[in-house]
Amino acid sequence: MIPVERPASHEMLRSIGDTMRTLGNIVRREIATRFTGDALGYAWTYVMPLSSIGFIYLAFAYFGRVLPFDTDRLSFILSGMLPYLAFRFTVNAVVRARAMAQPLRVFAGVTPGLAYTAAALVEFYNGLLLFAVLMLLNFLAFGNLEIDDPLLALTGFSLAWALGATFAYAALGFARFAEILVRSINVVLRPLFFISGIFYTANELPGGVLDVLRYNPLLDAVELTRTGLFLSYTSRSAGIAYPLVCVLALLATGLVLHRAPPRKIAETLA
Amino acid sequence: MIGFLDVSKSYAAGGQTRCIINKFSQLFDPYDRVGILAAPGSGKSILLGMLCGLETPSSGSIVRQGLVWPIGHCGPLHPGMTGEANVRSVAAFLGLDADEIAIYCQLFSELGDDFHMPLRFYSGSMRARLGFALSMALPVTTFVSDEMVSTGDAGFRSKCDAALQQRLTHAGLILFTRNPQTAQRLCSRHGLLQDGRIEMCATAQGAATRFAGQTSEFSAIVDLMAGLETI
Numbered sequence A: 001m002i003p004v005e006r007p008a009s010h011e012m013l014r015s016i017g018d019t020m021r022t023l024g025n026i027v028r029r030e031i032a033t034r035f036t037g038d039a040l041g042y043a044w045t046y047v048m049p050l051s052s053i054g055f056i057y058l059a060f061a062y063f064g065r066v067l068p069f070d071t072d073r074l075s076f077i078l079s080g081m082l083p084y085l086a087f088r089f090t091v092n093a094v095v096r097a098r099a100m101a102q103p104l105r106v107f108a109g110v111t112p113g114l115a116y117t118a119a120a121l122v123e124f125y126n127g128l129l130l131f132a133v134l135m136l137l138n139f140l141a142f143g144n145l146e147i148d149d150p151l152l153a154l155t156g157f158s159l160a161w162a163l164g165a166t167f168a169y170a171a172l173g174f175a176r177f178a179e180i181l182v183r184s185i186n187v188v189l190r191p192l193f194f195i196s197g198i199f200y201t202a203n204e205l206p207g208g209v210l211d212v213l214r215y216n217p218l219l220d221a222v223e224l225t226r227t228g229l230f231l232s233y234t235s236r237s238a239g240i241a242y243p244l245v246c247v248l249a250l251l252a253t254g255l256v257l258h259r260a261p262p263r264k265i266a267e268t269l270a
Numbered sequence B: 001m002i003g004f005l006d007v008s009k010s011y012a013a014g015g016q017t018r019c020i021i022n023k024f025s026q027l028f029d030p031y032d033r034v035g036i037l038a039a040p041g042s043g044k045s046i047l048l049g050m051l052c053g054l055e056t057p058s059s060g061s062i063v064r065q066g067l068v069w070p071i072g073h074c075g076p077l078h079p080g081m082t083g084e085a086n087v088r089s090v091a092a093f094l095g096l097d098a099d100e101i102a103i104y105c106q107l108f109s110e111l112g113d114d115f116h117m118p119l120r121f122y123s124g125s126m127r128a129r130l131g132f133a134l135s136m137a138l139p140v141t142t143f144v145s146d147e148m149v150s151t152g153d154a155g156f157r158s159k160c161d162a163a164l165q166q167r168l169t170h171a172g173l174i175l176f177t178r179n180p181q182t183a184q185r186l187c188s189r190h191g192l193l194q195d196g197r198i199e200m201c202a203t204a205q206g207a208a209t210r211f212a213g214q215t216s217e218f219s220a221i222v223d224l225m226a227g228l229e230t231i
Helices: A008-031 A043-063 A071-104 A114-141 A148-176 A184-191 A205-211 A215-227 A243-257 A262-269 B044-051 B085-093 B099-109 B112-116 B123-138 B154-167 B182-186 B204-230
Strands: B004-012 B016-028 B033-035 B061-062 B068-070 B142-146 B173-179 B189-194 B197-202
Touching: A008 A071, A008 A114, A008 B085, A043 A071, A071 A114, A071 A148, A071 A184, A071 A215, A071 B068, A114 A148, A148 A215, A148 A243, A215 A243, A215 B142, A215 B182, B004 B044, B004 B085, B016 B044, B016 B061, B016 B197, B033 B112, B033 B182, B033 B204, B085 B099, B085 B112, B085 B123, B085 B197, B099 B112, B173 B182, B182 B204, B189 B204, B197 B204
Parallel strands: B033 B173, B033 B189, B068 B142, B142 B173
Antiparallel strands: B004 B016, B004 B061, B189 B197
16 A cells, blocks of 8 residues: 655644644643632632732722823723733743643643643733723723723733743743742742832833833833823833833743753853 | 653752763663563652653653553642543543543542542542543553552452553553562563663563562662661
């Protein structure tokens, strides 16, 4: 019998199909197993960010924070917190995916990269859903709904998410030779809560301070989201290029670090 | 083929680097039934982990063909999911009929309605029975095992033995064990793990004799250390 040789494109399509099927399986497992030990289960995904937003709302009310432009308090807080939480929760999810993926590597198609991608995708979906639900609640409860440029707001939100995914990917790459880097992620990222424009806008910052904080790409992502949401606000620090370059640089760093043999990395750095 | 190609594996422990194997190559036919006698602490779990993809070699390549599965493996079973959801998830990853796998596992493991409970409520024995049932349900090309070839009470053990013997008529086995009788009963090729290398022997008896010499040296060192501690 003469073996039938399949064209390369056919093999490639089959390989892509297999990868997508495995990705779907990891996503389903990630959703099924998240917070399963708890009575609230998957609802924790939304309870935790809601409590953070509620806390900041109360803090704004208590300190009498005057908003820098014409909008309501909840809309302003959401414009800062939602992209920040997308970033932060994506970092957590991708880092957590490393341990989740380990026992699944007995399946030939499961790679760490695929597990990180699945965790990041679930987080993107959660973030978008949270975004939509909170905007709707704000409209239903207070009659406030401001979405001036949905595409720009979505771009800002997506960049914040992509920064989180690629930052975690690069950090896990470094962790292949220095585990301590993963354990110190929370400490390293904590200042971002204060320097990413969550409680204030870039336009409120003095020039010198803004020049320094502009190195934080998350500030751009938050400001893009805010500019996209509010008609009465246009940020002077809301560019797409800089955070996008950071995303690509982090991705490239992660790819290099994950492909290099651990011994070689250690020798290079020694 | 299944095995190691120029594989080295080392890991850092307590500020020191421990080398498990160094530039080691050994290939087997995927349907071979190979018993490898290995002393505790000789690195058999890491070798087994590399063979089934759970561990990555520091350098070199692991050759795998078909589905390689550790007997009784519970690793992919998540404590938050029910027994049924877990085996269905495994079936989905392998592109198998989930209904067929789930029915087989429920019947073989004798879990009854507990099959529909989250794994965190399972006892160790229940988990082990489910893990074993799952490994018998999958179309495995080569089984690998670190000692485990059956589980449960006497009745369940004989059921496990029968199922494994039946599966081994069309699947291979790489068994790391310190029990020469188990290796002789299940395997047709024999070797021992020594100094980070698998050395094949012509007969089961030959492997057992060499292994006995190796373990008696080990026991002598343990006795010596115990003596030093009492001084």
